[in-house]
Amino acid sequence: MGDCRPLGFLIGLPFAFLALILSVVGAIVWILGTVLSCLCPCCICCAGLANLAVGLVKMPIKVMRWFIEQIPC
Incomplete structure (x- = not known):
């Protein structure tokens, strides 16, 4: 990663903000999926829901990395 891509960071900020909102939603879904899978371990879909939520959190x-990589030096 070069240090010559400051514009990628600035251009990506609005999209990162939207992704941050989605990650908060993902955290809530993850907590609910974890609680549901603890209450009823036979529900395999709750584990899949929790994995999807972890992807939203990340x-x-x-x-941000994708936007920074798109800007050439």
Whole structure:
């Protein structure tokens, strides 16, 4: 990663903000999925829901890295 891509960070900020909102939603879904899978371990869909929520939580970092990589030096 070069240090010559400050514009990628600035351009990606609005999209990272939207991804941050989605990550908060993902955290809530993750908590609910974890509670549901503890209450009823036979529900395999709750584990899949929790995995999807973890992906949403990681989204802001993925979005920022993608935008930074798109800006040429």
